[in-house]
Amino acid sequence: MKRFTFLTTIIILAGVLSACATGGEQREAAQRLTAGDFPTPIPAEPSPTPTPFPKAGLTLVTPTAAPVSNSDAASPTPTAQPTPEPPTATPAPYGSGTVASIGLNVRAAAGLGNPILEELRQGDPVTVMALDAASGWAKVRTAAGTIGWVNPKYLNLADDLSALHGISVSPTAMPPALSGEMTGTATAIVTSYGLNVRNGAGDIILEEIHKGDAVEILGKSESTGWVNVRTAAGTVGWVNPEFLDISGDIPAPDGAQSAAPTAHTGGRLLIQLQRGGDIVLLNRDGTDLRTLTTGIDPALSPDGERVAFSRWQGAEGTLWVINTDGTNERPVRGEIRLVKNPSWSPDSAQIAVNFQQGGTSAPTRQCANLAFGQPNINYWQAYDITQEIRIIGGQPVPFLCWWLPADTRWKLRIINVADSSFEDKPAGEYAANPVWDPANPSRVVSRTESGLVQTNVDDGTVSPLTTDVSDHAPVFSPDGWFIAVTYRQDTHWDIHRLNSDGSGRVRLTETPIWVTAVDGKPVWNNVAPVFSPDGTEIAFLTDRTGRWEVWVMGADGSNQRPMFSDAVNDRLPIEFSGGDERPLDWGK
Numbered sequence: 001m002k003r004f005t006f007l008t009t010i011i012i013l014a015g016v017l018s019a020c021a022t023g024g025e026q027r028e029a030a031q032r033l034t035a036g037d038f039p040t041p042i043p044a045e046p047s048p049t050p051t052p053f054p055k056a057g058l059t060l061v062t063p064t065a066a067p068v069s070n071s072d073a074a075s076p077t078p079t080a081q082p083t084p085e086p087p088t089a090t091p092a093p094y095g096s097g098t099v100a101s102i103g104l105n106v107r108a109a110a111g112l113g114n115p116i117l118e119e120l121r122q123g124d125p126v127t128v129m130a131l132d133a134a135s136g137w138a139k140v141r142t143a144a145g146t147i148g149w150v151n152p153k154y155l156n157l158a159d160d161l162s163a164l165h166g167i168s169v170s171p172t173a174m175p176p177a178l179s180g181e182m183t184g185t186a187t188a189i190v191t192s193y194g195l196n197v198r199n200g201a202g203d204i205i206l207e208e209i210h211k212g213d214a215v216e217i218l219g220k221s222e223s224t225g226w227v228n229v230r231t232a233a234g235t236v237g238w239v240n241p242e243f244l245d246i247s248g249d250i251p252a253p254d255g256a257q258s259a260a261p262t263a264h265t266g267g268r269l270l271i272q273l274q275r276g277g278d279i280v281l282l283n284r285d286g287t288d289l290r291t292l293t294t295g296i297d298p299a300l301s302p303d304g305e306r307v308a309f310s311r312w313q314g315a316e317g318t319l320w321v322i323n324t325d326g327t328n329e330r331p332v333r334g335e336i337r338l339v340k341n342p343s344w345s346p347d348s349a350q351i352a353v354n355f356q357q358g359g360t361s362a363p364t365r366q367c368a369n370l371a372f373g374q375p376n377i378n379y380w381q382a383y384d385i386t387q388e389i390r391i392i393g394g395q396p397v398p399f400l401c402w403w404l405p406a407d408t409r410w411k412l413r414i415i416n417v418a419d420s421s422f423e424d425k426p427a428g429e430y431a432a433n434p435v436w437d438p439a440n441p442s443r444v445v446s447r448t449e450s451g452l453v454q455t456n457v458d459d460g461t462v463s464p465l466t467t468d469v470s471d472h473a474p475v476f477s478p479d480g481w482f483i484a485v486t487y488r489q490d491t492h493w494d495i496h497r498l499n500s501d502g503s504g505r506v507r508l509t510e511t512p513i514w515v516t517a518v519d520g521k522p523v524w525n526n527v528a529p530v531f532s533p534d535g536t537e538i539a540f541l542t543d544r545t546g547r548w549e550v551w552v553m554g555a556d557g558s559n560q561r562p563m564f565s566d567a568v569n570d571r572l573p574i575e576f577s578g579g580d581e582r583p584l585d586w587g588k
Helices: 002-023 161-166 513-517
Strands: 041-043 065-067 095-099 103-107 116-121 125-131 138-142 147-150 155-157 186-190 195-198 205-209 214-220 227-230 236-239 244-248 268-272 278-283 290-294 296-300 306-313 316-323 330-337 340-344 350-360 364-369 383-392 395-404 407-416 422-425 432-436 443-448 451-456 462-464 471-476 482-489 492-499 526-531 537-542 549-554 584-587
Touching: 116 147, 125 155, 205 236, 214 244, 268 296, 278 306, 290 306, 290 316, 296 340, 296 584, 306 340, 316 350, 330 350, 330 407, 350 432, 407 443, 432 471, 443 471, 451 471, 471 526, 482 526, 492 526, 492 537, 526 584, 537 584
Parallel strands: 340 432
Antiparallel strands: 041 065, 095 125, 095 155, 103 116, 103 147, 125 138, 138 147, 186 214, 186 244, 195 205, 195 236, 214 227, 227 236, 268 278, 268 584, 278 290, 296 306, 306 316, 316 330, 340 350, 350 407, 364 395, 383 395, 407 422, 432 443, 443 451, 451 462, 471 482, 482 492, 526 537, 537 549
16 A cells, blocks of 8 residues: 555656646747748759650659749748857957847858858847947857857947057948938838849849838939949848839939849740730830730740731631731631640741631530429539529429539640641540640640640640649740740639649749748739740739739749849730630740
8 A cells, every 4th residue: 555655746746847847947038020921932943853745764854843932022041050160260259249120141251252151130149249340341240059140230239349459440340220311302111021132134143132221313224224222231132023112203213323234035026915906016115115016825936037816707717927027917727616825846847736627615504394393404614503484385384404614625636837737636535735845846735624634746646644623724935845834822812833744843933932821812823834035034913012014933932033124014915714724835
């Protein structure tokens, strides 16, 4: 009995001690979230080069996704492993302080652009070791033991740095405060939680500024729409004005300081302003904007000399071709029901299209006489089911009526441009959005009701490429390595990229959580991707600014930004009707 009592006492004491240990655990205080905490996952470029279909015997390696910001809002940067300094290089501590900004990078040397050793958060303690009189940056030791350099304007310090180890701070070395003495006529306040100041649109980051920071507006680039600013730290660079609340008139560009960044891939863009409406052509930098013709789903030929498109008269359609200089517009083949989505062969000699063959292109109403029993209704599709009484032979007869949605059956057709001859190819019952593989003249990829399929136009064989029914409007990169699709992402559209064999799916666009949760704005739609002529960029349509605009991003989804200035966008009243449209093309 005593032994039992003794064991029970030990068990109870162990439980009490365990509970005390748990209850006394110190938890780290929650940190304030920033826009950088919500980056869009973007894949890194694949290391091995994927081999386009149908070259057999080679293994296609799936790219690994790496998070990259989908806007120019500042985001956490992968930090380098700090290298301990020799004991002789470390001066005696001078004073202490805490981080005042939401985030602060500790760098290997004084000045922006040096490797980041550690990222600190607001309230983190630091020990000040020395001061660089030339740059005004302070050498610090963090709580983790990292020794590096930070800009002291982002620290709350308990000591006067001017007396630090006898080094006097140059009056021009410390960052100047932004005041009412600015020379510019326009100012702005940062509205995003973090914003990168760059030396050009999409180029090297010079400084990270934060929500509420003031900047001086020096000028604006007409080609990119970005604005040239001077920050409170004196940094002069470029930012995306979408994240600024601007007051005053923006000065006209003046000299090299406001010179527009010109690093882009060139070429020309075709834009369908609305289905069946104007088709316009303009240069990559927004110049030479002109209306070419009217029609549906324009496509530039690989040689850059012609544009294919379709027009409908009721349900009957015609495939057309026009030269890019606006001459020699001519029909290639007519009497093709609802023909659309032309795609050129790699040699510009043939055009693949899809057209309606069977099914219904509009909702239909059906009724059944209940006197013959319960009708066979597809309740998964039927809607607006009603019962009505009809008088037949002087007697009331009950009927059940319902509506069925459109059920258009699409087919694949290959048309020779020179003589208008054609041949229909197998691709399933719902073969829409055909696109020709630029690296394989025998391969055409289409969207179907079960995903993407590939058709060998030489032997007529068909095989599945993907099994995701949300894939729409596929397009190839110029080298045939990748396919980008407009993807039905639950309630909205986004852009995904695949390897040529259907593997390695990565999502390139995504609405940051802070847009909907913090700012209360609707989820963005990102649609109609098309690769640049060199394959390094992707142009697409987005409604993130409240209207449809052409934006551009890296082929990995990085650095998403407007392609044209507001002045150019005001001349492009774009309408987008659905995920199967191809309103954009980008070529030579």
